[in-house]
Amino acid sequence: MHRVLGMLLLMDVPVLAVAAWMGVDWLANTQIAYVTSALVMGASMFSYARMVRHRLAAGAIPDVDDREMIDRIDDPHGLYEEEAPAEPEAPATAETIKAAIQEEKARRKEHRRSLGATLRDSRAAMSFYRLGAYGVLIFGFFYLRGHHLLHPIPYLIGLSLPIAVIVGTLMLRKEAE
Numbered sequence: 068m069h070r071v072l073g074m075l076l077l078m079d080v081p082v083l084a085v086a087a088w089m090g091v092d093w094l095a096n097t098q099i100a101y102v103t104s105a106l107v108m109g110a111s112m113f114s115y116a117r118m119v120r121h122r123l124a125a126g127a128i129p130d131v132d133d134r135e136m137i138d139r140i141d142d143p144h145g146l147y148e149e150e151a152p153a154e155p156e157a158p159a160t161a162e163t164i165k166a167a168i169q170e171e172k173a174r175r176k177e178h179r180r181s182l183g184a185t186l187r188d189s190r191a192a193m194s195f196y197r198l199g200a201y202g203v204l205i206f207g208f209f210y211l212r213g214h215h216l217l218h219p220i221p222y223l224i225g226l227s228l229p230i231a232v233i234v235g236t237l238m239l240r241k242e243a244e
Contacts, residue, residue, distance in 0.1 A: 068112070070236060070240065071109075071112075071232075071233055071236050071237070072109075074232050074233075074235075074236045075105050075229060075232055075233070078228065078232045079098075079101060082097055082098075082101060082224075082225070082228060083097075083098070086098065086221065089221070092216055092218055092221070093218070093221045095211065095216050096211060096216065096217065096218050096221035096222040096225060097221045097222070097224060097225035098225065099207040099208075099210070099211060099222075099225065100207070100221070100222045100223070100224070100225025100226045101225040101226075101228055101229060102207075103200070103203050103204035103207045103208075103226075104204070104225065104226045104227075104228070104229040104230065105229040106200040106203055106204070107197070107200040107201060107204055108229055108230060108233050109200070110194070110196035110197045110199070110200040111197055111200075112233075113196055114194035114196050114197050117194075208222075
């Protein structure tokens with residue numbers, strides 16, 4: 068996290084220099100967008116990391132080495148299995164189609180998520196950190212718009228740069244490991 072924060076600050080220096088050279092409007096747009104986008108990304112990373120830590124501590128996340136479960140998720144219908152069916156299937160009749168539909172409906176009901184599970188998983192998406200960061204982003208946008216300073220190009224540049232910096236930093240860190 069410290070490396071990401073350092074890279075965000077380091078990459079803001081050239082953005083500041085170019086925006087100052089382009090004018091006060093560019094400076095205001097890029098900096099408000101850059102800071103608020105970085106806040107949103109940081110809050111998202113923090114809230115999801117916190118959710119994963121809590122779920123790991125509670126034992127809700129299964130062991131990653133369970134290859135059978137991963138294979139079931141990757142290929143739920145057995146399309147990539149090496150074994151071919153021994154005998155050809157009989158032509159479908161109305162009864163077999165109805166039975167297959169009923170079986171699929173029963174399987175879907177079995178895998179239906181409860182309200183509690185949905186709320187537990189959406190806790191990170193609705194965390195106070197993320198909602199606060201999005202509030203600051205919206206406030207910054209309306210501040211620029213209300214003072215007739217909003218210019219879409221520098222604002223979009225400022226919004227996209229923290230995303231690129233964070234993704235690039237994380238990818239470089241992963242390559243180094």
